[in-house]
Amino acid sequence: MDGKSLNITEDLIGKLKEIIPAAFTEDKLNIDQLKQLLGEDITSNTEPYILNWAGKQEAYKVLQTPTFKTLKPDFENSVNWDSAENILIEGENLETLKVIQKSYYGKVKLILIDPPYNTGSDSFIYPDKFSETKEEYLKRLGEKDDEGYMIKEGFFRANKKENGQFHSNWLSMLLPRLFLARNLLKDDGAIVVHIDEHEQANLTLLLNEVFGENNLVGNIIWDKGNPKGDASGIAYQHESILVYAKNRELFLNKTQLVRKKRNAERILKKSK
Template sequence: MPFIDWVNKNQAKEIPLEVPYHLLQREKTYGDTQAASENFIIQGDNLLALKSLIPFYAGQVKCIFIDPPYNTKSAFEHYDDNLEHSQWLSMMYPRLVLLRELLAEDGSIWVTIDDNEAHYLKVLMDEVFGRKNFVATFAWEKDKGRRNDTDISSAHDHVILFARQRDVWSKTRNLLDRTPEQNARYKNPDKDPRGPWLQGDNGTAKSGSAAQRYPITLPSGRVVTPPSGNYWRFSQENLKQALAESRVYFGKDGDRLPIIKRYLTDVQDGVVPRTWWPAEDAGSNQSAKRDHLRKLLPEIEPFSTPKPEELIHLIFRIATKPGDLILDSFLGSGTAAAVAHKTGRRYIGIEMGEHARTHCVPRLEKVIEGESGGISHAANWSGGGGFSLFTLGEAAFDEQGQLTSSVRFATLAAYIWHLEIGTPGQQDFNSPFMGEHKGTSYFLLYNGILGDRRPASGNVLTSAVVAMLRELQPNPGPMVVYGENTRLGSARMNAEDITFKQIPYDVKMR
């Protein structure tokens, strides 16, 4: 498989491992408290935020949608979109690596981009996600108009789709609902009792096998054979079966070449998505700017090229179901979060600038109030729900690699569990017993979790603590215990099959 190379690529590949793990701080809750516990807006650098999410959400995100800076060499008010090419690639690479780690096995990632970096991004994603997991590149009609002040008027952007595991994703992706226009293509000129039909295999083709050159006797008595160099589009066996099932149409006079029928009642409940998304189906930059943001937030200047809710709704309809977790790490004006909120998906949005507060939060507040813009009518949205605003706190590890005092038990437990097991825990981390994996039990003694905050007791492994841990988890199998220190000798730990790991020295940054 070919790879893309650029200046400082090696350094970019090291960044995911070197990014410090930061704590997330809840600043405020909006709307329903229960719903707000599942929907997050994070204000802060998305690289740091993505790293902070991994202990809790690795392998849990069903759909990632991102609209990164396009590197168009033009100045945007809210983004520095004038990055040199290699810098842009170095910016994207570590973020894609972390996004891949967050993606579920049956998940997918959708990236909007224009021609400036689209082809480089495709090769970059081949490297990160694996070329076999590429699904499609969609052409989205972003602009219905025509510009005459340029050589070529750009009418579309690209949406690049990769799956985490394509063979798994293809079994869970959704079909799109059939439209009345699509159903109207099916006719019933011969009053077939099975209802409307559409022509399937019919006529001749320029390629085929010798077995597909055979004579057919029409109901009129005329015998027809494909012209020289042509072949029937159907085999003799398939035609014979279709005739036996009365699924062949020869025209009203019985003298036309045969058509094998496909009935409306036999088609799938939905239709397979196409790679062409016209503005009528997916909205445009102009419709988003005119109909959505100016109506929703008239006091705020909208982004110059906002993505319409219809576009993201189309993606979510294909890739997710209600209740699934959505992630957008370039949240912009909050469109992906708004669509997820209206359609019953859980969401995490990350935005680094102050407009996380000036754009995203006000927009989602209006969604909670039941605003009628965007896809509200299509989604039958009338309001409700909630979300929380988080910011990035201090790093969990100081420059010497030691834990900072602000790290709480549940946060450290989730981090250690992911460090040991490689996947986030689904359990509540509110006990020294973190969980069992492949016969080994994992424990954490930290922040006085045992109710004894004396330095020589609560966070120290002693015989009394071992007995208490055995009560929490009577499994006689091996134990891994994290704590500040141990009073047990090596012989006792060997006899108890205990592996002790000292905090902070054995808590490594990943």
């Protein structure tokens, strides 16, 4: 005890940071960002340090839109349904994350995701509109023509680099999913995200926004041994595995992290 009474302002700010880290930029409360998180339209002439892109406000609206879908049990393909301790859920990941919010809110210790790397050649779509019928949904994606016949091109389409919103599309796809994933984590839980050089910088800024940059645990480098030159003959030798905690202090206090070291002998050769 230092004899001082509780600093109400600091206490409130600390609690708000724990609940909504995305409402802070450079350790200061960003009112516009808070309004956006609460579903309000923002118009501001201020220029805070923040990651922004075309479609960001719409991505938050997608996050805030509830789903009325439900999970359907597959008894036929299940094993030991009544006693099994594990569950496999198959479905569109954003909608599924919304469905399980109430059941798993604050109960998950670890989340590992391997999102599309957005290389321009990988294929992903994120319609994020579930108010339409399945027929309308498939038709809009190009899966069916106007007469209802399946189109050979298929369900997935690539986000080509020629697209004027190439990075924006990817960020809009990830933002609501990361936010909902954070809701599922225990207070001492963490998320692990695989990524390569194409979006590593943007992903770090996005995770800083959703989880708070003070909750970065670290960046694990995976040596993938890529032999080819990806950028002007310079080979990208690694990929990144970003680790963020819901509450870094709690995570480190309750989680034993072990760094394995290789026992290497250095051989010194005397020059002749």
